[in-house]
Amino acid sequence: MLEIKNLQAQIEDKQILKGLNLEVKPGEVHAIMGPNGAGKSTLASVLSGREGYEVTGGSATFDGKDLLDLDPEERAREGLFLAFQYPVEIPGVNNTTFLKTAVNEIREYKGLDPMPAKDFLKLLKEKQALVELSSDLAKRSVNEGFSGGEKKRNEIFQMAMLEPKLGILDETDSGLDIDALRIVANGVNKLKSKDNAFIVITHYQRLLDYIVPDFVHVLHDGKIIKTGDKNLALELEEKGYDWIKAEKV
Amino acid sequence: MSTFKYIANFVEGFKSNDWNLKTSEGVDFPTRKTEYYKYTSLKKLSTQRFASISSKVDARKVFEGLDDYATVLVFVNGFFDASQSKGLTDQVSVVSKLDSCPAFLTSQKNVDQLFTSMNNRFATDGLVIDLKGVLKQEVLVLNILDASGMASFTKNSIRLDKNAQCSVVYKTISTGQNLEQFSNNYFEIELSDNAILWFYNLQNGTKALNLIEQVESHLSAGANLHYFCISKAGKLVRNNINNKITAPSAEVNLYGIMLGEQGSHIDHHTLVDHDTPHTQSNEIYKIINKEASTSVFNGKVLVRPDAQKTNAYQSSSAILLDDASNVYAKPELEIYADDVKCSHGSTTGQIDKEALFYLQARGLSKTTAKKMLIEAFLTEVTDLIESEKAGVLTSQMIQEYFS
Numbered sequence A: 001m002l003e004i005k006n007l008q009a010q011i012e013d014k015q016i017l018k019g020l021n022l023e024v025k026p027g028e029v030h031a032i033m034g035p036n037g038a039g040k041s042t043l044a045s046v047l048s049g050r051e052g053y054e055v056t057g058g059s060a061t062f063d064g065k066d067l068l069d070l071d072p073e074e075r076a077r078e079g080l081f082l083a084f085q086y087p088v089e090i091p092g093v094n095n096t097t098f099l100k101t102a103v104n105e106i107r108e109y110k111g112l113d114p115m116p117a118k119d120f121l122k123l124l125k126e127k128q129a130l131v132e133l134s135s136d137l138a139k140r141s142v143n144e145g146f147s148g149g150e151k152k153r154n155e156i157f158q159m160a161m162l163e164p165k166l167g168i169l170d171e172t173d174s175g176l177d178i179d180a181l182r183i184v185a186n187g188v189n190k191l192k193s194k195d196n197a198f199i200v201i202t203h204y205q206r207l208l209d210y211i212v213p214d215f216v217h218v219l220h221d222g223k224i225i226k227t228g229d230k231n232l233a234l235e236l237e238e239k240g241y242d243w244i245k246a247e248k249v
Numbered sequence B: 001m002s003t004f005k006y007i008a009n010f011v012e013g014f015k016s017n018d019w020n021l022k023t024s025e026g027v028d029f030p031t032r033k034t035e036y037y038k039y040t041s042l043k044k045l046s047t048q049r050f051a052s053i054s055s056k057v058d059a060r061k062v063f064e065g066l067d068d069y070a071t072v073l074v075f076v077n078g079f080f081d082a083s084q085s086k087g088l089t090d091q092v093s094v095v096s097k098l099d100s101c102p103a104f105l106t107s108q109k110n111v112d113q114l115f116t117s118m119n120n121r122f123a124t125d126g127l128v129i130d131l132k133g134v135l136k137q138e139v140l141v142l143n144i145l146d147a148s149g150m151a152s153f154t155k156n157s158i159r160l161d162k163n164a165q166c167s168v169v170y171k172t173i174s175t176g177q178n179l180e181q182f183s184n185n186y187f188e189i190e191l192s193d194n195a196i197l198w199f200y201n202l203q204n205g206t207k208a209l210n211l212i213e214q215v216e217s218h219l220s221a222g223a224n225l226h227y228f229c230i231s232k233a234g235k236l237v238r239n240n241i242n243n244k245i246t247a248p249s250a251e252v253n254l255y256g257i258m259l260g261e262q263g264s265h266i267d268h269h270t271l272v273d274h275d276t277p278h279t280q281s282n283e284i285y286k287i288i289n290k291e292a293s294t295s296v297f298n299g300k301v302l303v304r305p306d307a308q309k310t311n312a313y314q315s316s317s318a319i320l321l322d323d324a325s326n327v328y329a330k331p332e333l334e335i336y337a338d339d340v341k342c343s344h345g346s347t348t349g350q351i352d353k354e355a356l357f358y359l360q361a362r363g364l365s366k367t368t369a370k371k372m373l374i375e376a377f378l379t380e381v382t383d384l385i386e387s388e389k390a391g392v393l394t395s396q397m398i399q400e401y402f403s
């Protein structure tokens, strides 16, 4: 589904990604862990098409298409979804209106008619219930005045609405209380199928108790330096990153 | 009545004193050195030949939903068209300069003498509202400008008696495309004690439109003016919105949207003159510019020495969609009383890139995302529109701006 080969990217002449390899197949969950500043969010940004990053080498294909050649909206319409580490507040843009537009622009891209209003409302209610987002929040301006945890929950709500092929969750767990963490993780688990996949970026093994990963990668200094199964996360929780860094040299 | 004569251009017509303004009324032609016209050059007007031209236009063809209004007044090129108008009463009617004119307010020192004097001389017909009581439905006034090279002048008066209330939707529709048009409209607004007026001024321009309007309002105790004006396109659009509050508890609310495109020049000049204690004014202006257009907001607030406890708020914010566009925002506060609350702020910026990316990352095209963010930017003003009909007409203009 996603194939990243030797990806190198820089921002303002600073090399951040230094030859990153990753392959994600349908039905898989990949966790990416790693110290602050390692390049995890940069990877998410480059994959989703944020401005300001220059890809200096390597490739990323998504279902065979050259991902790096697509506009951000085309990537989204192809089925890529990024749950932001820091979701922006957009005053005056209504959450529901915005989602309706998103759903329909994606449908149009796929050659489908707009979703009938009734079906949309039904879907909205269903997904709201899934992540236990209050309908009050769903009706407000996008993220405006939301608490940190509410913003994260709104990200997962949007992901549930758009049903992407690949969901990238950038530290969706930070800022969530214990109940919210469980709710969000449950949401992800319910969305999981043999046809879609998730990349979960996190600092805490706790999330991985709920969303059980098939692979755990350690990203350090712009590269994936170790890959293991879910037990690697436990080991990292216990020992930190130094031993891997040491192993590397 | 003297109709506007065909002249070579504005400066020439003025210099030759064809209009008889220079000598009889001591008027000067404003130049860029005139402070009041610092950001708006009338040179843009000066090359054009204009004349008063009468014309026939099917109002239904240029304005959808005419039948939704009980009271409709249609003016074409400044001339009242009775056959397409309806619902006139002794309180909502029309004045022609040929009839005896109601005495227009002369007490106010006019800051824009040239156009006021021209209007005095050349105005053909105009709307007259002289209202007691409450008018529930909006009065629709269409200012249709047809034919190229046309100049029109209307003089309008709205007087609300004590406790009277009404809502006016005034829409300028320009059909000109090639040669330019010139439209000048003067509005006198007099609000007696506790009267409330909503005035929705919808200026839908074309590249060919030159539009110069002047509002002179006067508020008595407890009166409320809600003046909303949206200007879209136009070659040269200038609004002078002058308000005088002379009794306590009165409130002036001015809301504006400027949508600049295709090299247009749009200028809103406001003045609120607080001349008595315990009064309030609110001004909110939202400006969007694209395609090498220019917008000007000049907001003057005058708080006279006696006007203690004045509350004056003013804000203007602009988004420039390209580098070739410009905005000039100038607040002018003249405050001579000490116990007052006055605030003003103005911002100019671009579309929020982070927000734009966020929306795109959810599948919205850049165009849709931009449009959504701009509509959001405008809601601070559009949310204040109380008339549903005016709200629909406003959002239509905003949609057109993107198409």
Ligand SMILES: Nc1ncnc2c1ncn2[C@@H]1O[C@H](COP(=O)(O)OP(=O)(O)OP(=O)(O)O)[C@@H](O)[C@H]1O
Pocket: A011, A012, A014, A016, A034, A035, A036, A037, A038, A039, A040, A041, A042, A043
């Ligand atoms: N706009 C920028 N200009 C310069 N450097 C930047 C910019 N954005 C990110 N960086 C740098 O890139 C490096 C990687 O940042 P990134 O956000 O990808 O780290 P991360 O792995 O997500 O860290 P965290 O765990 O703290 O979220 C950091 O050193 C950061 O300072």
Ligand SMILES: [Mg+2]
Pocket: A040, A041, A042, A085, A170, A171
């Ligand atoms: Mg990060």
